[in-house]
Amino acid sequence: MEKLHATRRHLNQLVVGREKELDFMLIALLQEGHVLLESVPGSGKTWMAKAFAGSFSGKFERLQFTPDVLPSDVTGIRFFNPKLQEFELRPGAVLTNLLLADEINRATPRTQSSLLEAMEEKQATIDGETLLLPNPFIVIATQNPVESQQGTFPLPAAQLDRFLFRLKIGYPDYEEELKIVREFRDNASHKKEIHAVASIEEVQEWAKAAKRVEVHEDIEKYIIELVRATRNHPLIEMGLSSRAALALVHAAQGRAFLDGRSYTTPDDVKYILEPVALHRLLLTAEGMLVTEPENVLKEISESIPSPVEAL
Template identity: 50%
Template sequence: MVVEKRKVDVAIDEIGRVIYGKREVVELLLIGMIARGHVLLESVPGSGKTKLAKSFAKVIDGTFSRIQFTPDVLPSDVTGIQFFNPKTQEFELRKGPVMTNVLLADEINRATPKTQSSLLEVMEEHQTTIDGETFPIQSPFIVIATQNPVESNHGTFPLPEAQLDRFLFKVDMGYPSEEEERDIMKAYLTEEPLDTLESALTPEDLVSMQEEMKEVHIADVVNDYLLRLVRISREHADIELGISTRGALALMRATQARAYLRGRSYVSPEDVKSLVPYVFEHRLILSMQASIQKTPTDVVRDLLNLVEVPVESGART
């Protein structure tokens, strides 16, 4: 675990040469991949979402594919097709962009619901079905989807609840600080930092980390804290639809991955508390009255204040 922790720190620092001031976001991407989850990046245009995904793929030395979603993109453009080759008189597979380690689903909310749903099987099962035949997706695999805020766009198709629930995290990139933006302008003045990135991890490293992460211990007191947060989300007056069991399992896996990346063999209450906003906010559906006055961020803050944080560290005794 010590060796992998060193590699992870190098990987995060390397991406930091391209994406300034977003160390937490980079860590969330690594947590997502190690937890076998997917990440939805949301922010205004030009905030570095696409460049972050490309940098991530390069640093883990993984294969990379990109889909630029538009309303005319078809499901077969995502998954691939089998076509008849007249020269060989046989059907051949033309692999879709999902056959990769890192899939950038750019502006996913511009795709039609039918095309969006073509990602469901890939994200949940890590496999795709083409003309009735199932093909596995290589490991490790992560979908990094981007979308611009719906209120700033026309011609978008908001992701349905079933699709949103497949994303482990939803992360708002936000604007850089003034100092960070100044550093960005200096760095890009003479070169493209993305071109100079070096890999710090390998796909094999990440597959090993996915297995080792499962050994991270979750004490009963920490698991109970996590569960109370999930269950109170289903009872809160401002929430029409709370966190599903899939969401609870997603939070559990994410806390294990966070603890692992930080070199611990156990999940702490802080792991849970720090990840709840990223796991919960896109899964909650607020009541009509609450949605007028509050945002999911406000409601998640209320949930965290309602449930007492355990004083125990969560370490094995």
């Protein structure tokens, strides 16, 4: 655990004022989940992802998504080598431990969908041949808010559902922004500070331990009640799926492990509820006119009593 705490300290030195978001990214790494970072341009999404990847010794790939990026750029392709007179495999960006999908909503839906198999099944199929991806494999995708940019392709619900967390990154406060200006004036020297704190083998051991964190039966029932309540709410057209219920369990385990506990609590579930659930909810037309998904989710959370330990 000491190496995990050292990694957290290193990340918080590299990225100013994003402790909570970095913890969510660590939870995703522990549970092999994927993260969608959403914010306006210039808010440090790409730097945060690069700093996170550089803190581990695993393989890192970055793919800048644009409308002309092809599915083969993501998964790979077999091409004919005229010298050898045979087809050769050229692996795509997904054959890595951590893939930064930068500005993912600028790619066409066809290219976006090429990530679905990799994100869900940890494999890529190229011309009929299935390749297993490295362990761990996670995607950190960034996107600017759809309404702020022309020429983007909003991620469909099936793609959004593959992300364990969607993290909306706001503007830093006054002191944080002042610190950013002072520390990042010399970009070249600052970026040299990134170094691997933990090995990929240590990450694999953390992941195994996180999956052994106990989830009491009452916590499981609490999660199911939350999920089912979203399906019955009059202002929600599409509620949380069974995959979302599993995501809540895994994220709660990750948060407990990060805090050094071998068991989960209702507070763990409440802590991770919004970043797990909000991007999976779709309000009705009436609901969009009168409220926001955050308010509906808060109402549901407050209406369901938390399990209490028996005395």
